[in-house]
Amino acid sequence: MRYKPAAAGYLTSVDLDEVADRLYALTPGEFTAAREAEARAAKDAGEVRLARDIAALRKPTVSAWAVNQAARRHADELAELLALGEELRSAWQAQDADALADLTRRRGEVSGRLARLLRSGLSAAAAAEVEQTLEAAVVDADAADQVRQGRLARPLSYSGFAPAPIPKQRPKRKAPTKEEDEAAKAEEAARRAREREEAESAYQEWRDALALAVQEHEARAEKVAKLERKMAKARKKLAEADQRLDVTRREERHARQRLERAR
Template identity: 40%
Template sequence: MDLESVADELYALPPGEFTAARGRHVAAARTAKDPALAREIAALRRPTLAAWAGNLLVRSAPEQVDALRRLGEWLRAAQEGLAGEELRELTRKRNVLVAQLAREAQRLAAEAGHPVGDAVRNEVETTLHAVLADADAAREWATGHLAKPLTPRPGFPATTATSAAGPAARPARKRHLKVVEDPGEARAAELARARREARDAEREAREQDKALRRDASRRDAAEARLAEATARVADLADRLRAAEEAETEARDALARARRALTAATRTARQSRRAAEKAAERLDAVAAEQD
């Protein structure tokens, strides 16, 4: 057992199973007299739903993971070289791929039995943008061991590409800056985003509440079945003890009857022999008189 294999196992589990499994591995490491490994395992953090969904994506779609990492390398090189047309095209590809991968992560989470809402999907998208922006983030994500979403580094283009510097590009850049820097519109956009996130969070909370009620109902039904089975076992145990006692009594009675039969048979045999001797003496006396 080593830290890498343990982490691979733990971060592949649903978040609800993480803590108990980590505890078992910590106990196993301590039993194996490896306190350093036990401390390292204990330091592994339980993943958030968004991090877990991102880890699912890494394990389930390795070819898309490689494609995203390559696209990140190209995009970073294009940004550093100020290649405007290439930057715009790569940014477009990035946005399409990030959206596809985030939806795929959402689908994988649902298939794994833990549906997630749009708020979690948005966090997955944020992680994917960070992967594209930073090689270190890409390497961290590719391990499949994320405990929380990653954040893009400052200065990396977000959802639209900026034009290259030059006279023909200046009007478009100015118009873009005016839109972004409009305080009223920025506040409205922030408010709309906050409302969407609140709705998504509320929807996810309702889904989790529904799942909790469903699990509680299943638990109650299982407890009722267990109580019924326990009562039946107790009843059958009582019947078994009574049957065993009756069997013991019957065996004892049979043994006594067999002993009595043996004694009666012996007595009857002796009585028969005595009767036969008496008859012989009677015959002898009668013969003498004749």
């Protein structure tokens, strides 16, 4: 379906953020045509500067698009992760080792859960970029703001020092009880089951897509083969017509010469 910008909004001055929100909610495949439509609508409305700013918006990578969807489809999970990031940075400034240890554990759980929601159908490289971007949003406030806006064009990374638990003397670890051991095993089994279910769902989706692609390819290949057969017959008939034309021209020339001699 052809993208239609909110043209009515251009009757008054439109904020670039409003347009960007619409564009970055689309898939990367839809982005370029939609951006051109928005820029054209702004220009037609006399908003030349806005049209130029819209045209400068960059098409998102697949991983950036996936993170952008977190702000729209998984807002609660994203808010939880970013809130943990704020607590982590505060705990690091306060040098609160116990809080850092607990928050780091919770961050791993929340970021892992959100990453699983976002990486379905992505390549391994794109999934890694999603996790890298979420990690940057946890440890860096500016990155968190960008992720929260949902308008990333590229994945984010953070090269600074990430908050981590402050080293301290470790108490002796107690051996897990039988109940704790069974609970851990049950949790691991549930995690594996979820991952298997996600993998099976992604495989089924791409297997169905492959079947459709094969069917379409075969149909088009058959059409091409039929056209090639028709073309071969047409070329043969053309060659026969060329031969008849040569013979006819030769005979017409001979007949004309005989006629001229007979005069």
